Amino acid sequence: MLSPVTVVGGAGRTGRLVARRLLAAGAEVRVASRSATRGAKDLVADGARAFDVDVRDGSGLEAALAGARAVVYSVEPGTDNSGPNRPETTMYQGVRRVLELCPPDLGRFVLVSSIYVTHPEHQFNEWGRLLDWRLRGEDAVRASGLPYTVIRPSWLIDRHNRGIAAVRLGQGDQGDGQVSREDVAEACVQAIALPEAAGLTFEMYNKAGAAPDSWSPLFSALVKDDVLTH
Numbered sequence: 346m347l348s349p350v351t352v353v354g355g356a357g358r359t360g361r362l363v364a365r366r367l368l369a370a371g372a373e374v375r376v377a378s379r380s381a382t383r384g385a386k387d388l389v390a391d392g393a394r395a396f397d398v399d400v401r402d403g404s405g406l407e408a409a410l411a412g413a414r415a416v417v418y419s420v421e422p423g424t425d426n427s428g429p430n431r432p433e434t435t436m437y438q439g440v441r442r443v444l445e446l447c448p449p450d451l452g453r454f455v456l457v458s459s460i461y462v463t464h465p466e467h468q469f470n471e472w473g474r475l476l477d478w479r480l481r482g483e484d485a486v487r488a489s490g491l492p493y494t495v496i497r498p499s500w501l502i503d504r505h506n507r508g509i510a511a512v513r514l515g516q517g518d519q520g521d522g523q524v525s526r527e528d529v530a531e532a533c534v535q536a537i538a539l540p541e542a543a544g545l546t547f548e549m550y551n552k553a554g555a556a557p558d559s560w561s562p563l564f565s566a567l568v569k570d571d572v573l574t575h
């Protein structure tokens with residue numbers, strides 16, 4: 346497992362599940378969010394370090410990212426049309442700030458994005474052009490030259506329903522459905538652990554069946570991104 350790992354948004358519902366799984370796997374975990382020292386005391390008690398950061402102005406990020414070997418970015422976007430809580434600041438500028446501060450030998454950058462980012466006509470885009478800025482943030486990750494994985498969860502629920510524990514990964518942003526935060530967190534951890542997850546963008550859904558024994562076949566069945574580097 347790559348370590349240390351900085352989880353930006355690590356005090357959030359998905360982020361803290363990522364942090365817990367990484368701690369269980371023996372990684373050094375840094376939980377970073379605006380109020381991480383207050384909101385992630387339980388994770389600190391279990392061995393994580395907390396960093397108060399704000400991706401909107403970059404405060405605290407340098408210390409949180411120094412020497413990191415992997416980064417997970419799972420930040421709530423804000424939905425205002427103007428002012429600091431607009432998706433442009435969190436989903437695009439914030440992503441770029443974090444990318445710029447990543448060490449050059451970073452082993453994986455995992456971005457938690459969303460389904461529907463390629464559908465600007467979707468009603469979610471009426472909130473601060475949320476989908477447009479998410480896609481711009483994804484594009485910045487894909488163009489960064491860092492080894493990355495972009496995860497687009499469908500609608501989040503805390504836990505999958507009984508018997509709906511299997512995971513479907515899709516590409517092309519054509520699906521709809523639900524996925525549990527637990528499974529998204531597991532996907533983040535597996536994306537850090539497995540080399541075959543590098544260079545992938547995929548949507549995520551739960552479906553009927555059992556949880557995957559191994560994520561390697563799921564990642565290997567996907568098509569790598571065709572990233573223009575010139």
Ligand SMILES: NC(=O)c1ccc[n+]([C@@H]2O[C@H](COP(=O)([O-])OP(=O)(O)OC[C@H]3O[C@@H](n4cnc5c(N)ncnc54)[C@H](OP(=O)(O)O)[C@@H]3O)[C@@H](O)[C@H]2O)c1
Pocket residue numbers: 353354355356357358359360377378379380381384398399400401419420421422435457458459460497498499500501502526
């Ligand atoms: N809800 C859905 O159905 C759905 C579907 C697809 C994708 N998603 C996306 O999946 C991701 C995870 O969702 P979630 O529900 O687990 O999120 P969440 O519980 O709202 O957690 C978001 C985290 O972002 C941090 N944060 C917010 N603004 C920040 C800033 N300016 N700088 C640094 N940290 C900041 C928050 O902590 P502080 O308050 O301490 O800063 C919190 O730790 C989000 O990007 C979400 O939009 C959601």
